[in-house]
Amino acid sequence: MISTLGTPTHPEQTLSPNQSLRPLTSRINSRGHLEIGGCDVVELVRQFGSPLYILDEWTLRRACQLYRDTWARCYAGGSRVLYATKAWNCLAICALALQEGLGLDVASGGELYTALQAGAKGEDLYLHGNAKSLDELNLALETGCTLVVDSLYELQQVSALTTPARPARLLLRVNPGIDVHTHEYIRTGQTDSKFGIGRWQLPEVLDFLAAHPQLQCVGLHAHIGSQIFDLQGHRDLAGVLAQIWRQGLDRGLPLQELNVGGGLGIRYVKSDDPPSIPEWVETVATAVQQAFAQAGIPLPKVLCEPGRSVIGPAAVTAYTLGGQKRIPPSDDLPQGRTYITIDGGMSDNPRPITYQARYTALLANRPEAEATQRVTVAGKHCESGDVLLKDVLLPAPMAGEVLVVLATGAYNYSMASNYNRFPRPAAVLVNEGEAQLIVRRETYADLIRQDVLPERLLR
Structure with missing residues (x-):
């Protein structure tokens, strides 16, 4: 079944999703917190933990429909849009794309298997x-x-x-x-x-x-x-x-x-x-x-x-801020530098260290506060290159606040790893005030599930 969206209720919902920095349902709620899909992001972190991938269903569906409907309007030879699942492949996202009438472009046997389990048929799939x-x-x-x-x-x-x-x-x-x-x-x-x-x-x-x-x-x-x-x-x-x-x-x-x-x-x-x-x-x-x-x-x-233009703008990643480290000014670093740590990094978003990718971030607790402090957001992995955001302006951040990195739907979950034996994050789908888990957070037990320990190595 192909779904349709109702009348936009937020100004940004009239934009093309790939041109908006925030998910289209983003707004500031009565508590002054960032809200996505009707869900308070600070509360989502309290409920589901962090790091946390948060996927806005409205923004994702809007992108699918813009591709589908524009082709139908302006091309005379017939068309079909295929969602490139390598950007983010999981059961819920494959099923949602199929609901919108899209086919699925898969890039491996594993992506193909996932699409099939989500209900795709042969005619929907391109390997x-x-x-x-x-x-x-x-x-x-x-x-x-x-x-x-x-x-x-x-x-x-x-x-x-x-x-x-x-x-x-x-x-x-x-x-x-x-x-x-x-x-x-x-x-x-x-x-x-x-x-x-x-x-x-x-x-x-x-x-x-x-x-x-x-x-x-x-x-x-x-x-x-x-x-x-x-x-x-x-x-x-x-x-x-x-x-x-x-x-x-x-x-x-x-x-x-x-x-x-x-x-x-x-x-x-x-x-x-x-x-x-x-x-x-x-x-x-x-x-x-x-x-x-x-x-x-x-x-x-x-x-x-x-792929990216469908799923990328629809998701954000939420982190909990930790401590700070201040580097004093020097000849090599005239302004000094302030590092602030997060509870994730290159294992949930490898794009900065791989592609020198840049992102925009804000504080979910105070999204409208003036950005007055220049900070570098450092991940917690054992790599000097594990820097998520370098020299960005934020409101003076405090430990325990929730940092939200925008436009992380594409190639974040799909390229996530267990480097340093980090469990991969959970993901939730938000829509009209309801948050549904679509990927469970990995546990330490998950990390050793495929390990095999020969008896002769036991002490």
Whole structure:
């Protein structure tokens, strides 16, 4: 069932979610505390502990609907939005995306299994990966999942697993040779990339597909990167894919679906200025329609696979503040530095230490207090690089207060680890004043559940 949202009740609910720093239901309640989804964040921490992932259902649904409805309005060839579950994959989020009529883009056997357990059917699922195992390929074939094939080697593997009675439905992932301005680790469309079939390889690959009809290549896929603000790369992509589409049609391939990837960025700090979800969809839809019209080819069904721009703005992470350490001014550090500790860090958010990612934070106890003190928020892990926020302005923070880091829905839970044997945090879904647990907090017992201790090592 596809749900709909009621009339917005808060000013920010009229924004595109990826352009808002806060979840769309955020407000200050009568106690002066930050409230999300009708739930007092300070009280959520008291009830569920911290660190705590807090996911606003309204914001998540709004992003899904903006993608879905804008495509339906402005593209004539038919469309489907696939939520890229690698951004955050768990049962509740997969089920919610399915409720909104989205399919699911999965990037491993584990993500595929989770999606299936959440109620997804084969026709809802697209499996990515540049090095899929035989077990993953077999699981995809058994469930009717569409394979997004990444290489000639993978095509050869799939061919050996299929028969005319057991064909494989697949998209061919091509590397468009388009570079974009984002962190080098999240560029995926440039020529020097581990992903996709290079254009110099295409003739051999297309000939292989034409010679193996049990490999039902129903379309093309390309993805140029993540956290992208510039729309030109997406315009260029449409023209490249139309050319490759023509080559596939000339070989008799049954092409129907064109997956243009995702990659739309979100606002992490005030200076970020991403296009809105409707602007992104309208740009891509126009580019595809123009490119295929110029090539004299009927319009394909278009798929896109947003992840960050769907889930990122919908969640925050709440921490409890600890002690402070003041570094006096020096020649190397003229202003000195004040460190304030939190009860989490790189194990629940590895993006700052991995990508030098920046975030915005506030105090849930006093979200409207004037930010007068420059602090560096340090995690509690045994790494000097475990710094979540460097030299940011906050109201003079006090131990025991709740620090909220905004826009942490994408790649925080999904990349979380047990480094230093930290249990991973809980997650709650908030909506209309109700908070529901969607991920339990790990315990110390969970940390050793997979450990095996040989008897000869016992004392």
